[in-house]
Amino acid sequence: MRIQLGRGSHLPVLMKLVACTTGPILELGGGYCSTPFLHWACYPYGRHIVTYENNPRYYDFVNRFATPFHEVRCIQDWSTITLSAPWAIAFVDSGPEEARPPAIRQLVHAEYVVVHDTESRNIRRHNYREVFQLYRFHWRYEASPPTSVLSNVHDLAGWSIP
Numbered sequence: 812m813r814i815q816l817g818r819g820s821h822l823p824v825l826m827k828l829v830a831c832t833t834g835p836i837l838e839l840g841g842g843y844c845s846t847p848f849l850h851w852a853c854y855p856y857g858r859h860i861v862t863y864e865n866n867p868r869y870y871d872f873v874n875r876f877a878t879p880f881h882e883v884r885c886i887q888d889w890s891t892i893t894l895s896a897p898w899a900i901a902f903v904d905s906g907p908e909e910a911r912p913p914a915i916r917q918l919v920h921a922e923y924v925v926v927h928d929t930e931s932r933n934i935r936r937h938n939y940r941e942v943f944q945l946y947r948f949h950w951r952y953e954a955s956p957p958t959s960v961l962s963n964v965h966d967l968a969g970w971s972i973p
Contacts, residue, residue, distance in 0.1 A: 818842065818843060818844050819844035819845075820927070820952075820954035820955060820956055820957070820958060821844070821845065821902070821904065821925065821927045821952075821954075821958040822844055822845070822848060823952065823954070823972045824925055824952050824958045824960060824972065825845060825848060825849065825900070825902065825925065826848070826852075827972060828899075828900050828923050828925065828960075829849070829852045829853070829900065832899035832900055832922060832923070833858070833899065834897060834898065834899030834900075834922065835858070835859040835860070835861070835896065835897065835898055835899060836849055836853065836858065836859070836860045836861070836898065836899060836900045836901075836902070837860075837861050837863075837894065837896070837898045837900070837901040837902065837918075837921070838860065838861070838862040838863070838902045838904070839863050839889075839901070839902065839903045839904065839905040839911075839914055840863070840864060840865075840869070840902075840903070840904040840905030840906060841862045841863075841864045841869050841870070841872065841873030841883070842869065842873075842904060843872065845902060845904060846862060846872070846873045846876055847876070849862075849902070850876040850878075850881055853880065853881070854880075857879075857880045858880060859880055859881075859882075860880065860881045860882070861881075861882045861883075861884065861896075862876070862881065862882070862883045862884070863884050863886050863889075863892060863905070864883070864884070864885060864886070865885070865886050865887060865888075865889065865905070865906070866906060867885075870883075870885045889905060889910035889913070889914060890910070890913060892914075893917070894914060894917040894918055895917070895920070897920065897921075898918065898920075898921040898922065899921070899922045899923065900921070900922065900923050900925060901918045901921040901923070901924045901925070902925045902927070903915060903918070903924065903925065903926045903927070904926075904927040904928070908928065908933065908936075908937055909937060911926065911937060911939075912937055912938060912939065912941070912942045915939075915942045915943075915945075915961070916942055916945060919945050919946065919963055920963075921962075921964075922962060922964045922965060923960055923961070923962050923964075923965065924946070924960070924961040924962065925958060925959070925960055925961075926939070926958065926959045926960075926961065927956065927958050928956045928957075928958075929951060929956070929957045929958060929959040930955075930956050930957055933956075939959075943959070943961060945963075946961035946962060946963050947962070947963050948961065948962045948963070948965060948966050948967040948968070949961055949967065950967035950970045952972055
């Protein structure tokens with residue numbers, strides 16, 4: 812396993828949101844940083860998590876976290892999943908990145924949608940501006956790479972990570 816700097820740049824955002832919400836969590840694209848954090852943060856409470864992964868290498872890793880409270884699902888095609896369940900947090904870090912905008916469109920009902928890798932080139936390349944407009948509130952954590960938070964439920968004005 813090769814850990815790269817920047818892989819966990821989304822963790823401060825996820826830490827803040829896990830602490831201030833109580834509902835189920837969706838993870839689109841498991842990872843060496845997000846999956847273990849989300850799993851162990853939710854473990855004491857049995858808080859429900861669903862992780863979807865399409866990459867066999869990542870799936871082998873994230874499947875080790877499968878428990879009654881943490882569902883891990885291997886998929887072949889991101890367009891085949893329905894995301895209509897009520898999510899407190901929906902974390903979008905799936906690959907290929909072209910699959911992210913359709914998922915973000917499906918998540919307008921989630922309390923918070925967290926999108927990793929929202930640097931300017933990806934916003935242009937994947938037309939994130941168009942799907943981000945479906946959300947009333949936006950906030951961006953300027954780590955490298957940046958992470959955006961979207962919501963139609965919670966005003967993100969004045970939001971910060973200490």
